[in-house]
Amino acid sequence: MPEQQLTFHQRNHQLTNINIWTADSHWLVYDVRPNGATFSGLTVERVNLSGQTEVLYQAGDGAHVGVITTSSDLPPRYVCIHGPEHPDSLWQYDFHHRRGVIIQNGLVENLDACDITPPFTPGALRGGSHVHVFSPDGTRLSFTYNDHVMHELDSKEDLRNVGVAVPLHPVCPPKMHPREYDGSHFCVLVSKTTSAPQPGSDEINRAYEEGWVGEEGYLRTDGHRQRWALAFIGDTVSLSGEKVPEVFIVDLPDTLADYALAGNEPLAGTATTLPAPPRGVIQRRLTFTHERAYPGLATSPRHWLRSSPDGRAIAFLMKDDEGVVQLWTVSPAGGRLRQVTHAASDIQSAFSWHPDGQSVAFINDNSIMLCDTGNGKMRRLTVRTAEAPLADAVVCSPDGLHVAYLRNVAGFQQIFIAEVNG
Template sequence: MKQITFAPRHHQLTNINTWTPDSQWLVFDVRPSGASFTGATIERVNVETGEVETIYTATQGAHVGVVTVHPTEEKYVFIHGPQNPDERWQYDFHHRQGVIVQNARASNLDALDITEPYTPGALRGGSHVHVFSPDGDKVSFTYNDHVLHERDPGLDLRNVGVAVPFGPVTPAGNHPREYAGSHWCVLVSRTTPAPAPGSDEINRAYEEGWVGNGRLAFIGDTLALSGEKVPELFIVDLPTDEQGWKQAGEAPLAGTPDMMPSPPAGVQQRRLTFTHSRRYPGLVSVPRHWVRSNPQGTEIAFLMRDDAGVVQLWLIAAEGGEPRQLTHNATDIQSAFNWHPSGAALGFVLENRLALCDSATGAIVFLTDDNPTHQPSADAVVFSPDGKKIAWMAPAAGFRQLWLANTGR
């Protein structure tokens, strides 16, 4: 175990894809906490030498954060807040965008069009946590809608979207806050403000993860017959060609003044878990986690309580079926998790230590001690692409620093 950043400031890792493809650099932002959004730079640190480089610096009062890396290129994507924010337009869930930086050049990922007629392929609000697909061709994100938020914040439901390289998309620019984007963007989840209790309807789609290159899994909030919120696991199959991404279904891709943007034709979400009758129903919200598929795209991992109420790691086939409880720990898993690039293990925080879990047997090997002054953050536990190292955040001298351990794999 070694500390790799030492500057007297905070360092924030995203929950996945924080390494450059050569496993030499970790990318991060400098938010003072995961909940705030006041950092001005995207940076990277060499894990061998400790050298720090700035990838991007925001200007005109904007802030940036939540950076991830392309799987095979030195290409970075992150959240960018509004430039020249004012009382009517400042950073919020529905006021943010994705920006890609490659070779020191920045470009907007998603276009924005908030005036009728809305532009297909553009968004009408804010995108968040941008993650490249395993082949680097597409980018997933979560989304909130400015148009519906202005009408009634209760209609601005969190959804999941995908950006594909079939742009550029250039709105007419009828509002000073509109802009063009390099990618064609659509939503792929379907939500409704009032799900029918006991049904597969959801009012929130979030914490998505790629399943191979052609599917996305995510958490969707259903309602039990009692009216209680129960987060369940869902999956969508994505279009396979440009025509499929651009073909509207029964509702407009760009939405209407009364309706959220709709998925392309043929994109249907399918429910994978049915936990309403369990003693502890639903995927857990604490710790916050993102559902993750193994590299082979055959199994999806998520966190759920066992019958004793302990947060455990569970696996389910991407095609569906009964979930399999992988871990049988005495205490809760404490963090988000990720798969080792081989698919043979997963990493997370357990008993205030970094743990490596065998994906077949659930056997646990600890990679760090239980020093209470260096307790790992729950936000991110991320393997290097070569599988030899694992990174996380922990405090040191009053600041959140980046730490590293060898996996032995």
């Protein structure tokens, strides 16, 4: 069961949980944060299967960068989180003070515009976007978001949401504040949250850990194809007042122009309300686990919802009736939950689908495993080690030949790959 260490620098290397391979499966992208919670890396970089590294972008003027992902086309486009330049006591890196930047051929441009001065500009954001992920065809990006305006008004109303960036047109706010800027994409929130969900209802106060549904969407129960959708975790509240994370889905507009059409509330929000989803966006709850012995999705390990390539199954982690974290799936149309694994011990990491659509890679029993989603059987890709690989990322390459992940080596996080057919 061979594995290969790709990086050897005496510093940490951080992989994002998805879209870290270039489309030709030759390069892996990473950042150099000292750990996942400390945003102080200056560069985003890539390494090839021979261990050769390249710096893709270096931040300046006191800013930092991280959480890089790549597009599915060639030449690749990269996108990452960028912190504020010239940070000061009033504006420094925070959930609501960051943006996305797209990097291509050495050129960098802001993904999302920022407008924090009313009246706000449709298509601009009012705070911080993060964990930007290209759609499978590379035309759109998803992200999670926190709002500066609501944070300043009342931090309890600064609710995490899911958004989408589309190449409708560049967005150029009037820039009445020194921290406002232009963006290349038209950005909207697509989830709906409330600070005080009704206990036992489908209302949520947090939307996060999203994933695109299918390479070409999913098939609805009426036989029509829903081309664009995102699955995400939404935090509901039980009748007893406990947080219960559930699987939600939002069906998205078909055309780019539809993202600019406001629904019942302003796209850009108001001085007292968050930006609202475009017209026609439908948010649905897919799992109802309040009555289970262990309600809700697993919160440890941290994971992101991931759809099978054909869009038929959304995978997530949840405890079984014995309290063991297992892999489960649910259809985008809703219905019965399917327990995929019956492992003796917890699944230990985030996961990704193999491009064959028949298997999922994750960590279990301190090994990288490839799990057949049809029968739940797991195959070790690496030998069991005393210390497990790190839980942050286990990502299959587009050609299906390798899985990338992280290990601690002599006190530093290093990038490894394992052969799927080794």
